[in-house]
Amino acid sequence: xxxxxxxxxxxxxxxxxxxxxxxxxxxxxxxxxxxxxxxxxxxxxxxxxxxxxxxxxxxxxxxxxxxxxxxxxxxxxxxxxxxxxxxxxxxxxxxxxxxxxxxxxxxxxxxxxxxx
Amino acid sequence: xxxxxxxxxxxxxxxxxxxxxxxxxxxxxxxxxxxxxxxxxxxxxxxxxxxxxxxxxxxxxxxxxxxxxxxxxxxxxxxxxxxxxxxxxxxxxxxxxxxxxxxxxxxxxxxxxxxxxx
Numbered sequence: 641x642x643x644x645x646x647x648x649x650x651x652x653x654x655x656x657x658x659x660x661x662x663x664x665x666x667x668x669x670x671x672x673x674x675x676x677x678x679x680x681x682x683x684x685x686x687x688x689x690x691x692x693x694x695x696x697x698x699x700x701x702x703x704x705x706x707x708x709x710x711x712x713x714x715x716x717x718x719x720x721x722x723x724x725x726x727x728x729x730x731x732x733x734x735x736x737x738x739x740x741x742x743x744x745x746x747x748x749x750x751x752x753x754x755x756x
Numbered sequence: 757x758x759x760x761x762x763x764x765x766x767x768x769x770x771x772x773x774x775x776x777x778x779x780x781x782x783x784x785x786x787x788x789x790x791x792x793x794x795x796x797x798x799x800x801x802x803x804x805x806x807x808x809x810x811x812x813x814x815x816x817x818x819x820x821x822x823x824x825x826x827x828x829x830x831x832x833x834x835x836x837x838x839x840x841x842x843x844x845x846x847x848x849x850x851x852x853x854x855x856x857x858x859x860x861x862x863x864x865x866x867x868x869x870x871x872x873x874x
Binding site: 646649673675677682683684685687690692731733735742743744746747748749 | 765787789791796797798799800801804806814844846848850852858860861862863864865866867868870
């Protein structure tokens with residue numbers, strides 16, 4: 641069965657510094673996708689970045705990058721130059737090709753607090 | 757842009773009441789999902805639907821039912837609300853693609869409904 645693990649319930653980072661949020665996963669599917677979502681205090685889930693299992697390069701989206709290490713089954717989110725608006729919950733999620741029901745499996749989340 | 761709306765941002769109900777949470781999406785997505793979110797547990801899937809009148813149980817369906825009479829609308833029903841159903845409820849939709857993995861799984865979320873059962 642697929643599983644996502646986020647081991648950091650909460651993290652602090654100083655404004656303008658970089659921060660890494662950890663995510664490990666477990667799957668037997670050869671084809672899968674990894675997602676990161678941000679959830680501000682308002683509650684809405686915002687898509688940040690996607691990495692496919694066959695993608696040759698690590699995904700980047702502006703200040704967000706994904707450190708994808710396939711052999712270690714990790715997909716850590718790196719936020720560069722943190723801003724106060726980055727304070728939020730962050731969820732890692734995975735979808736697998738063998739599961740045709742198109743479901744995502746979510747981790748338990750990491751709460752990030754950016755200090756001024 | 758995809759728009760997913762939920763009928764209420766905040767809801768307070770009494771134990772034993774029947775509760776309806778409505779979700780509407782405007783992008784003709786075939787898949788729709790209901791999650792509940794609790795601290796330390798992440799998002800847990802309650803039910804999902806891949807077509808009108810079709811539904812499948814997720815990981816925690818007990819105490820809930822769903823209805824999908826129209827493609828754009830997916831309703832979550834608490835038949836008899838209990839205090840342990842106090843939670844944040846999130847609706848999402850997606851468009852299944854036969855060829856693009858990301859499109860198959862990327863979900864678009866509504867703003868959520870914070871339900872309190874007293």
